[in-house]
Amino acid sequence: MEPGKEKGTATPREQNQSPRPNLKPVTMNKNLRKKKKKDLEELKKEVDMDDHKLTLDELSAKYSVDLTRGHSLKDAQEILFINGPNSLTPPPSIPNWVKFCKQMFGGFSLLLWTGAFLCFLAYSINLRYNEKADKDNLYLGIVLSAVVLITGCFSYYQESKSSKIMESFKNMVPQQALVIRDGERMQINVKDVVLGDLVEVKGGDQVPADIRVISAQGCKVDNSSLTGESEPQSRCPDCTHENPLETRNIIFFSTNCVEGTARGIVISTGDNTVMGRIASLTSGLTMGQTPIAVEIEHFIHLITAVAVFLGVTFFFLSLILGYGWLDAVIFLIGIIVANVPEGLLATVTVCLTLTAKRMARKNCLVKNLEAVETLGSTSTICSDKTGTLTQNRMTVAHLWFDKTVYEADTSEEQTTGKTFPKSSDTWFYLARIAGLCNRADFKPHQESVPVAKRATTGDASESALLKFIEQSYNSVNEMREKNPKVAEIPFNSTNKYQMSIHLLEDNPQAHMLMMKGAPEKILDFCTSFMLNGQEFPMDEEMKVDFQNAYLELGGMGERVLGFCYLNLPSNFSKGFQFNTDELNFPMESLCFVGLISMIDPPRTAVPDAVGKCRNAGIKVIMVTGDHPITAKAIAKSVGIISEANETAEEMAARLNIPVSQLNTKSIKAIVVHGSELKDMDSNQLDHILKTYKEIVFARTSPQQKLIIVEGCQRLGAIVAVTGDGVNDSPALKKADIGIAMGITGSDVSKQAADMILLDDNFASIVTGVEEGRLIFDNLKKSIAYTLTSNIPEITPFLMFIILSIPLPLGTITILCIDLGTDMVPAISLAYESPESDIMKRLPRNPKTDNLVNHRLIGMAYGQIGMIQALAGFFTYFVILAENGFKPLDLLGIRLYWDDARLNDLEDSYGQQWTYEQRKVMEFTCQTSFFISIVIVQWADLIICKTRRNSLFKQGMKNKVLLFGIFEETMLAAILSYTPGMDVALRMYPLKINWWFCAIPYSALIFIYDEGRKLIIRRRPGGWLEKETYY
């Protein structure tokens, strides 16, 4: 806004020295790859061009083109050959197989692959040194690989499904353009438009390139996809602003011409256009890891550390115990592999998918599975204004007549019931002027559509008035029929008013002149004013009142229109030929009726949603291309700037002191103008982001949006960005989670985003945050549940090594738990309802509040897992003892037990067992160990439902979880009792009473953990909470 601002340093793209500097971009593109990094920095800078400041002659010289005849065909060909087609280079699309491999070898999968590799290694070592190698390791390796493959395919399938939805959005570049070459108008393909081409654009067209306007007739363009400004802007050949984005004589590639026509010279094409720069900036940005990926990596580190520690410890222990090197190495590998939670990858994937589906039902389409959780971790939301916070529809907000400001109902569904004295005669006049002196009209066949949602022809303000009158007064069409228009002067930017003359229904011979326009302009026409239906001569008091009302409405960021009328004298009665060019009628001494102000009002649900975000500790920053006053007004009405807070300027105005004298510490809100932001360095920006709680950035350029996002990220925030325009896409891409608008959003923004709001409603984001937080909590629970059974799975092997007892739990049974019985219950925890209002706590700190921390591992491994292991061993020893092998006699028995040639091993009672009989016994014990784990996992599942609350408070409402318990039990029973399982999986039927051995331990787990949670609740912040609350 400030003219004479210093321009950025010259960039290679600057194009004012040589006559055809723009012919270079082809070579530039090659360089682009080499110094991508540097170029990216450059792309972040503001658009820098001066074509808008050139005179037409200079322009003609610069592009060596005739401003009336255009290029010659030959020149155009040549330039096209040198510069290449006028199209955006599509972002390098990742081939499907690379995406697939990413699924296969990312994070968690890598851990499982390592496990599988170790298994194969152990098997081959075994094979090499023992003739009769145990095949368990081989099977385990195969199963591990299969798990990764299946889960990989599953997530690949899920993601490709989302991207298919994406593809349906595709259509962006305009197809045809009207150019003038050799003096002839011709339709050509947009991609053949070249630099310097003389182009004509008319209403309804998409602009084919960046164009400097040389002549225009009532041309209005919709720049919203570029700047976010919702109102169409008029275009004329004059340079009106230093900033190329704000000046009126440039129209931009891929924006829309709404009405009128314009003719101009192409000043840049393809990737060099403003839009193209944004697109390349977007595709050049690299995305960081998602928070959940970081968490999973952290988790893998922890698990690996535990696994390696255990493995190495027992490696040395077994050496000390006198095992051979080879055995020790096999043990080492075995222990490490046993620590790998085979089922967790699948569990996490399924949990995320379930949430993604749930979110899709609530209008949040998630493109990238991992992004599901990101929203939950979000601590800052940078929201666009237009369309996200607002309805993207001009609506009448206030009226001023009879010296009073009345509020109109701006809600989407007309539900607030706000009203005003419709009985006043002034309102009758006002409504008549607004309805009649109005060129907007409803498009046909919309009778069933609510008025507010009907499509209209004409400009936004007029449509707003039209709808408003239709809603609160009467049918406008009827009114127009009864009061036919006989003459009119349409609105234009020089006279700033619109006038029309109508025959009156109540006096069919008389004409009434009606006028609306810029309030100050209207006031100048008036010599009287209307109060309660009576005309009074204009006085100073009225003028002051008018000024105050105008300021008040304008200060709310609303567009204000004034209305007045004149009953034409009888000599201008019916039949008079009005000539609007010569003005053969009086157009002075009008009677002022009132003001109507309009705004693009906030969506109804937004203030509530912003409030929820606030409660949830999420900072909502508005970043918009719109004007500061409008931005601030919307920010205030939706609560981004809360009622209690005021900006420095407001406070200064209230206290009547200069801004510089204010105590800035007490100020929490600020509106930052894009031009101020332009001059800031990153420290200053950080300072603003840190100091102010409530921030609105207005008049920002796409590059600045990116800078703001980077600033927030620099401060450690996890940033969500919402946006719909192409201008938002760099920020969307850079954000931890970019949220694009499904209805109004441009394709580029949808491509760049991670999530798409199908209903464009900010309130849906809050649902997303809630779901994201819930899934984070529930994933914790799932992981705690799954990890716990790792201990009863590893300890048998450890005891096998140390105590030389028959192996209490084999590989197959471990897999049955991890990939069988544990799966459904673990997934069912994803359906768990939140323990407390998750929208009332602060967003998690990504540095300290991890998905899996040592406390979770400590609880799962150290405490619950240990009890579970005890339960398993108890059952194991009970069964062996009941069959003749007392626990003490088992110690050290391993070598004899596993000796296939020893077929008369004596038990504690003197009975003798063949090898096979012993093995059947052993596998029966393993089955019972397995069943015991299932039984203690019941309790584990129930305690994992809550992290702090008692189960009695949480209840057992999760039906999926109940099903999970039932399912795992049935599965265990099937595995144990199905005939043939002895051959297939070496699982044997158990006696019924062996099922009950673990039940006391189940109860113990439940009581133990309820006790722990009770103490945590009683002593918040106490030692137990610090050590065990995960």
Add this chain to the structure above:
Amino acid sequence: MWAMLQTLNDEVPKYRDQIPSPGLMVFPKPLTALEYTYSMSKPPTYEKFTEDLKRFLEPYSVEEQKNLTNCPDGTPFKQSGPVYQACQFPVSLLQNCSGVNDTDFGYSKGQPCILVKMNRIIELMPDGSPQIICDAKDADIANILTYPDHGLIDLKYFPYYGKKRHVGYRQPLVAVQVIFESSATKKEVTVECKIGGSSNLKNEDDRDKFLGRVVFKVTVST
């Protein structure tokens, strides 16, 4: 755990259904697999076997069994305690393999004796008259003699009442002597022994190669 141990019966394990039928096992136990390979002319190659046999049969000597009961033949020796008596198993029943006349158990003559015994299972009561039937895989190479005759196991040794109650119990034995045919060029034979004569003792199980049967190989060189 301790409480669980208290509930256990010291005399009889709670369940015996994991071992419904006994396995067969041979003695002495060769170091590798069940292959008896030795050379007649080199005593050290078979001394280990004979020593083991001697030691194994020590408890079966008359002297050692003098406190045991001389039970009536042919009927199960059922007892109800509290004191359980063990039946004598006179080593002489093993005839040539008793080690009384031939301290080498036939090894030096190339006619080695191998003991076959049935695994002890508490309170197991075989039906009919159980016997151990041994056959050479190739009858042209060797004859198999069993002692007692027909490999019969007398029912008086059943039932077994467990280590704690049945002190001094002598496990009934059957000796197998491999007599190679003089015509046989290669003195190598595989012998299979099975429990027969009793319907409740299994001798064929796909998976358990030792349930009611045992296979071993004897290779004698000069």
